[in-house]
Amino acid sequence: MRILEALALPDGPHRLMDVAEHAAVPRSTAYRVLATLTAEGFAENCGEGRYGVGGRLSGLGARIVSAMSAGVGPALHRLQQGAGGNTVHLAVRVGDHAVYLHKVDSDKPYEMRSRVGHELRLHCTAIGKAILAHLPRDEVEAVMASAGMPSRTPATITDLPALHAELAAVREHGYALDDEENEPTVRCLGAAVLDRTGRPRGGVSISTVTFAVDREELLSYVPLLQDTVHAITDLI
Template identity: 85%
Template sequence: MTSATSAGPARRGRASAAGTSVEKAMRIIEALAVSAGPHRLMDVAARAAVPRSTAYRVLAMLAAEGYAENCGDGRYGIGGRLSGLGAQIVSVVSAGVGPALCRLQQEAGGNTVHLAVRVGDHAVYLHKVDSDKPYEMRSRVGNQLWLHCTAIGKAVLAHLPRDEVEAVVASAGMPPRTPATITDLPALHAELAAVRERGYAIDDEENEATVRCLGAAFLDPSGRPRGGVSISTVTFAVERDELLGYAPALQAAVAGMADLIQPTW
């Protein structure tokens, strides 16, 4: 898994979709939380793919309940109530998976370890164990991740039905994050087949230059991918073969991961 940028995947093809009031509200909350604010009303509306008038009404409601904050000058940020809820969720998740991820970080040569869960057509970091190296990943808890070009993302997609993979791509797109990014659907399907055969995914500078990651998905009891765990390295310090050598430890770590965080979903 790479260190994602603070601006996560934009949604496409949803501007004309009616959606329910709850769906629109959730997309607006996601738009507020995608990066540090405050955000202009027009930017929130565009990212949530809703009309500006709808965004204004929903934001007024969220601000009244403390989930958003009207910062003045037509800008909105995350409210204290939403921040507190997010912190509580992260705390509970960390208590459950923290020890397992710390063990993996040690077994993986002290490199950075991430845990993320799928949220719609992207994934979101819920936990990070920093590297003990003299360098660090720019990623942080709350970052959104593309699914088509990250190790966790491809591991998740590999466990989805073909039509659902295509629906994610139709919604989110496949932007070229680096020259190595897979940007066409047939190539992605071939890559996901390889992921299923190996049992883990590789992001070989596909999301960010000089960053190479190994990722595996964790599944719920029905076999659905709920998220994944990754080991992140930099190419100038860790060779590809060395990273691949951590695959057994990664696969062992994700084996019981869904059970650890299921109560928080």
């Protein structure tokens, strides 16, 4: 599975050594697994020691995204329309980061650079902080130890005490705010999608630009955002 993830990274096809490094397996193991994946159509030998995503894997991914979109798409589109036509994202947690699964673009004359499949850090994004706020303290610290807390902007939280204080506020208010912590001029509102045990599966966010939407307007969308995450709980 880690080798499949490596194949799907941007800028492919990838060298055997890079696939092995990302998957944390010996090069000989990666070669054997890739040979099987290629024979089954999940990988493609692109020549010169490089491997890419095979047609069977692409088809599987497309079917999964299509099924997901059919379930959550209407709710996310309603959120986008109710939130002033601003960009809406759905992401799920994958280990120490999250991955965008769905995006409803803004109807404004500007757009967010995000894309489906893009990975996002947890400590400096609205979805990420919403996810972290519903994890045990020791798990938060383990995730940060693994992923690190690099500074993305001057507003990024880069130490654990400050992050824990922020997560306590997220739990109290029921939403997370990325106030130019991941990208300059971008402010996002996020809430976690929880499973039936209260564990975070992922999150939904509304993304705005600071020169067009002020903080108060963005926060006015909190009730609609919370209604949306509750509506899609069983769909992701």
